[in-house]
Amino acid sequence: MSSSKNFLIVLTILIISTSCVFSFTLECKFDDYLYEKNYKCDVEKLSVTTHNQIVSDVSGLHIPRRTNADVIILSIDGQTAHYLPQGLDKFFPNVIYLNINKSGLKEITKNDLKNFPKLRNIAVRGNDIESLPSDLFEYNPEITNIGFASNKIKSIGKDIFKSLNNLESVNLLRNTCISQQSNNRSEIAEMMKNANECFQ
Ligand SMILES: *[C@@H]1O[C@H](CO)[C@@H](O)[C@H](O)[C@H]1NC(C)=O
Numbered sequence: 001m002s003s004s005k006n007f008l009i010v011l012t013i014l015i016i017s018t019s020c021v022f023s024f025t026l027e028c029k030f031d032d033y034l035y036e037k038n039y040k041c042d043v044e045k046l047s048v049t050t051h052n053q054i055v056s057d058v059s060g061l062h063i064p065r066r067t068n069a070d071v072i073i074l075s076i077d078g079q080t081a082h083y084l085p086q087g088l089d090k091f092f093p094n095v096i097y098l099n100i101n102k103s104g105l106k107e108i109t110k111n112d113l114k115n116f117p118k119l120r121n122i123a124v125r126g127n128d129i130e131s132l133p134s135d136l137f138e139y140n141p142e143i144t145n146i147g148f149a150s151n152k153i154k155s156i157g158k159d160i161f162k163s164l165n166n167l168e169s170v171n172l173l174r175n176t177c178i179s180q181q182s183n184n185r186s187e188i189a190e191m192m193k194n195a196n197e198c199f200q
């Protein structure tokens, strides 16, 4: 009797733990952006409203002789992505440019960006981000351009940009604690020196 009881307990734990993780197929419209070295996945029909959603497969028609590994631009534009799904690195290990436009993104963490080790350009425009933690770019040392215009940012880690040696521009226009952009390193340093309202 007690072993069947144990079995039931194990089964219940299994059901509860698996129900918190969802895997799904990411749908892409693949295309060359501007010229052929810029292979792009334009994500379609995406709906992510909870944490821990995992991409288990990618669908979409590739341009002849191209594969997922050729994708350097990942664009989530006009979708529903309250959080970034996990597992994208398994399919798109070479993403340099991440665009998340008007998709209701609420938060972004260093673990989300860990999936993009070659990331150089991130544009998160018109979303609902409230905070940029100081360790956000810990796994993205190559980053050159950062854009979070038109979000709801009210807190920023004070040293967030300090160790990013290749950084060229930061756009923080139209946020709650700041509305400014900077196009070189000294401007970025100056902007951060004066962003007191963002340091809580
Ligand atoms: C972002 O979305 C807006 C509104 O749909 C659109 O006008 C704009 O071109 C988009 N920008 C990018 C960079 O995708």
Ligand SMILES: *[C@@H]1O[C@H](CO)[C@@H](O)[C@H](O)[C@H]1NC(C)=O
Binding pocket: 183, 184, 186, 187
């Ligand atoms: C940074 O940009 C500002 C404004 O465009 C300019 O005045 C300044 O000379 C630039 N500084 C450097 C180091 O390039």
